[in-house]
Amino acid sequence: MKISFSFFFIIVLGIVSPVFAQERFAAASQTAPNATQRFNPDISLNGLFAAAYFSEPENLQFGAHDPSDRGFTLQNLELTMSATVDPYFRAEGHLIFGFEEGESIVEIEEAHMTTLALPYGLQLMAGQFFTRFGRLNPQHPHAWDFVDQAIVNTLMFGGDGLRNPGVQISALLPLPFYLEILGSVQNAKGETAMSFLSSNGETFAGRPILEQAVNEAEDMLSMGRLKASFDLSETLTAVAGTSHLFASNGTGTDTATRIHGIDFFIKWKPLMTDHGWPFVSLQGEAMQRSYEAGAATLDDGTTLPRETFETEGFYIQSLYGFKRRWVAGLRYDLADATDPADPRTGDRWRLSPNLSYYPSEFSKIRLQYNYDRSDDLADPIHAVFLQYEFTIGAHAAHSF
């Protein structure tokens, strides 16, 4: 495994070096709108807020950007900058500002550079980034179609999603249809990798997470993903993918976690649209985690055996943009655990209808209701959210 790991980097170097030797044509831009804006990156600030009501003050919203208290929540304040670095790279950074127990905090959500011109349809990304697992994990909270994170994502990846420093290589295969293959290696440590090495001081299934050094390739987080897309007709497009994760976890010295996921997305949109409306989309993701937890003796003398925990869950959601500016959504979540730190907790399911109104591409108001049922609670929790969002500055292009 160690040999193949270094081989990976040799290949990467081999691909990159000829690109730098290539001469590039420099086009003189004839119309620069504003001299002061030359060379400045695109900058935008996104504010995402919610007012929330829960039928019980104690609830099950574990997502770090989910509204989780009665009252108002700053879900995220995101500062984004992006630009072309030179003829070879694009780069972008996303800084998140928020509150944690009353204190203002800053998180480095993403900061990465991406190659623009590798041969053979290859693309390399390096820096701090969301693991490109499935559809939801790489999405920033303001791009979510619902107020809160899907239950299965919180269970598998924790409140902040799976993200860490690393490198990713992807290739667009020379086939008549779209097939992309992605592989990444990232650090497996920290609270943004809670199913893996995680952080010392946390627990999983009652076992303390140990301090871990990186001793072998397994102590790095490896991901493989295949993504395919087909245009079923001029107006109907489907995307499907499978994702696979592997790394050691923090409950022992020889314990590992595997997560597999499948995802799909289908969108219908007529050719003639009034500012992008109407449209219908259907999206779903299912994930399965196999977590080998090590044996542990707790402070009170309790001993826990070595044990493998299987956790599964999925969500399926549909959006209907029925009238210009308006989108109605419905999501169903199901998972066989409720608490992300404890896979032994009971089943949980949730139904979330919502209605979004977009005054423009730069603002959004969303009303959502959650019916949230867990085996661990006698009664369901009802929640109502009113979410509001603004973006000032540059508007990033949409991904599909």
Added chain:
Amino acid sequence: MKWLLLCFITILLLPSVDSWAKTIHIVTTTEDLAAIARDIGGDRVSVDFIAKGVQDPHFIDAKPSYLLKLSRADLFVEIGLGLESGWAPTLLSGARNGRIQPGSPGYVRAADGIALLEVPTGRVDRSAGDVHGEGNPHYWLDPANGKAIALNISEGLLRIDPEGKAVYAQNLKRFTERLDAALLRWDAAMKPLEGEKVVTYHNSWPYFLKRFGIKAVDYVEPKPGIPPASAHLKQLIERIRAEDVKIIIAEPYFDQKVPNFLAEQSGARLVVLPPSVSTGGGIEDYFQLFDHLIDTLTKALQPSGVR
């Protein structure tokens, strides 16, 4: 990890399909650009496009299949000025194609060298709606600008395919001469409409209207991209009557309810004009587009056709 490596090695060993092909693959963002590229490239090129003529080019989904098209393109041509900013950057960066990135020989911004209208001079912010910071992007609708677009495309082709120099120069000359001749015909046909006043749905016709001396007194949208409220419509109806506006112009992809209502209430005539070449919709090239636009407009304004 091992299977992953195997996959990558396989990809490295695969011959690049495109490098063997002799035809130059051009991908344009719109059908208007595709039509001109076909005229200039002739038999040396194959031309594909992303936004169909019947689609609003502001609102195109960045579908993976489009990304695939760009990954195999030798030349990429876009309108620029923010028209495609909602989707083209996603496609360009995902295409992993160094030949067509902005600044590379295979990238053509069709707007280069065109005298742009409505370039904001002072402070720009979005309280004014969807304003384009570099100027109004609908410049292909002045047929005279077709010459500059054709020149930009021929220069792009020359950069990546110098062997075709004679062919491109000849095609450019032929295109320009044909356009000059057509301009005389179109100008003559539109002469009776000089000085007319119109209301357009979106501010997408300034180049076309300026060319033929027609004035847009107002827009159905109170600000670009902002739908009208009833107070604005009421004002608009009064204005149409007061200024004797005979025509309301709307693109086919906008919701026709509001312009229809305006026409009914004000007595002006609603003329639905396609702003783009549409090979699926019977407008095969750049010349047919203006033939169609001018024919439709002049017919709508014939004495018997008004009121």
